Amino acid sequence: MPTEVALLESRALRIEQMGRVDALDKVKSLVMLPDGIHVRTEDVARYFEVSTGAVRRLTDRHQEEFTENGMRVLRGSELRSFHSDMMSLWGGEEGESYPQAATQLRLFTRRTVLNVAMLLRDSDIARCVRTYLLDAEQEARAGYASLEHRVTRVESCLAGVGAALQELGPVLGRMSHRLDSLDRRLEVTHQVVGAMSVRLTGVSDDIARLDGRMDALARGLKDLNRRNRNR
Template structure:
């Protein structure tokens, strides 16, 4: 795990952690301009509880790096447009509530402020931000290691399951064969039951016909009896 000194000295290590802007608000609330995107040098100095000169010196020494991470210097028409937009966003508090730079304005994004936190040596707030970054990375490494261990245990269990399935293979094959035999026997049984059902249907029809003939015979006997008495 890299140390705080390594983070101060290594540009590559800072680049790796540049996306963790959430670290800023974990340590202290960063008050943004009305656009919710930018802060000024004074705002950055208040956040780190240092003078504006300290912030200016850090950005001057690492100008290329902080510009890569969002530092902007506004002048002329670009500055006037920015002020106009900020006054509009400031809303009901009035244009006089928003402080306007006379000739130029340096702007920082959250990413730029995080960059400064990884460069600024003489600030307790900056140290806290660096500590949070390093601790969060250590927690992530521990979580990954724990996950690796769980995956390893699961893989071990799966190896045992694979061996058990190999042993069950012949048993399952015999069971499958027996089930096939039972299916064939059931088919034959269904055929026999079907044939018996047909035979029973024929017998039922024969009984109906026999009942009809018995009725005819009974009527015939009645007719004979009447004729004898008459």
């Protein structure tokens, strides 16, 4: 479990937490510029309740890291173009004008502001953000541990099922052998029944022929008796 000191000192740990920008609004509302994407140095200082000088010194010391996480410094035509875009979006009260920087403007994204929270030592707000990140990390780790425990239990159950199937293997093999034997016996029985059916068919034909002979013999006897009476 990482500590607050580790988060302050380790860039690798900060990179792991960089996607958790939701932590900012969990602690305090962050007021954005009209584009809803950027904030100025003054806005960052107001959020963390520190001076603008403290924010500038921090960003100067870690300029590479902040730049990688979205910090920009606008000058010249790029600055004028940005101000023009912001003025078109500005919805301030009547008489209130959009605040414009004179020569340069340092812009932060929510990701960069979170980066500030993980580096700014002398701010209660920054400490609250770090605490939220660490608590969320601990809850996530607890959730992973619980999930891993459940997976282990399932694997244990499956191992038991596997052992049971191994024990059932010989039994199933014997049952399969017996079923094959029954199938062969049934096939022999079918053959016997078929042969008996053929024989019975022959016997029926013989009986039919015998009936025909008996009828012919009976007619012959009747004719013979009739001739004897006529004499």
